[in-house]
Amino acid sequence: MNLRGVRDRLERFAAPLEHLTVRLLEVNLWESAIRLAAQTFLAALPLLIVVAAFAPPSLQDLMADSLSTVLGIKGDTLQEVRTAYNASGSVRDASGAVGIVVALFSATALSRALQRVCERCWKLPKAALRDAAWRWLAWLVVWLLVLFCQAPLRAGFGAGPVLGVPLSVVVAVLLWWWTQHLMLCGRIAWTPLLPGALITGLAMAVAGYASELFMPGAMQRGYEEFGPLGPVFTFLSWLITVFVVAVVGLTLGEWAGTSAWYGRLAERLPGRSPGRSSGGSSGGSSGGSSGRFTRRG
Template identity: 55%
Template sequence: MRALRARRALRTLWERVGTAVGRGPAARFLERLVAVNALEAATRLAAQAFLTALPLLMAVAAFVPDTLQNLLADSLRSVVGVRGDVLDQVRRTFTGPGAAKTPSGAVGLLVTLVSATAFSRALQAVCERCWGLPRAAVRVAAWRWLLWLLVWLAALLVQAPLRRGFGTGVVSGLVLSLLSSALLWWWTQHLLLSARVSWAHLLPGAVLAGTGTVLLGYLSRLLMPVAMARGLADFGPLGPVFTLLTWLIVVFLVAVAGLAAGPAVASSAWYARTTRPLRGREPPDGRKPADGPP
């Protein structure tokens, strides 16, 4: 009898735990990821970054001084976490002769920059899907795509000294990286959403996406060198390409997950109590009125 009562009690406890988990934050978070097609969005962003953003980096590197070329290569090493033979190959790519600094080369750089806006457009679509907003008009969003790319290039350029804390140490570098990444994602959402969501409601997603991508970047310093070397040994020159694509998918999956969780956190009661928005100044979901400025 005691054993039977113990089994019943254990079964009841298990059912209660299952019900709590099914209705808890973890279940709601998974529902958010499914609603925004997080894996598909991350794969699309990774493909656009690889096909358009990386060629833009190589095109820009051909026109900048040697100092900036070295800084860009070091920043890529800091972000991706590669070193050794793979880093030497990256350095040779950026410091090689590349495209000639001629008018035709400048036109090619401009064409590459315009092509890279496909990455900005894909990221804008993800942000709009997370907030359930319609696509912004091209006349409103076009200049935002180019501006985001330019700011992104500038932010990438300073990643190496930033993560070293500009010479003050690793701890301060981590703090600066977390802060700058959150600010960059905060501004990214505001820009690509055409200011249709208030700053206060964009903050949770920015913090989650920024923290996740920075911590993943530090973790990649341990994992990526081994993965790159193994891919090079197993598959030859294509091995690092496959590894880089996989890493990009993971990075953007973390970013999309953070952005998708942002609206849920921003609409929660405890966040409303924390931020205490002024009543009557903005709708409950954080969106500006439809006739407001873009």
């Protein structure tokens, strides 16, 4: 093989990496991950507290178990979480029904931030408010339901990890597939969104199981070094890491979903029409070639 042939092979190998690097810069990887982590900490977690205040004791225990499963919280930290959820009378008395409505609308800050990430990944303009507002609330409600079910889901509903692990992966993939379609207001068809769902769902499932191994020790070390603020720093670092994984997965998904090889594969599927969804919202359907499979050869 001559020198020119080697150079051509290297260029073909480097071109996708260059494209991915450019796309990650366009999506603002670190800024997006930090914003999503901050909105989760400042808006979504208070919503959990308010929801727990109105939930019966059995659901409070289920939520505590699910958070323990997701975050790997054990020992004294888990007991403090249970105590916080069980001591919900003051929160319920202080907030009332209005409190849960306010907390729900405040938590849409996370939905809005995630929607902007999805739109940047696919180079779409900001959706119209009338098309997006209900989607922010719908995503939060489904997210809460999935979070509630994490403990029994990972336990395979009593069957153990043999069933729990594949179930968790399947649910994560379906959740991220639906999330992209919802947040993009139907402007991208389901088929191009599948690679992002597979990559992000699998990566997030792996991150969730990894947290069970590393988070307990990290929480304990944080407490020993920084006192009560230590676990907070650890939790924020974990959130940023998780959302870095999510943003990278969504970006990789857009790259794969608009590639020529995936376009050829999708065209072979019966009843599948790759590209933009013709039934999308009016929030802006123009914006580059994001819904077509003609970007790369």
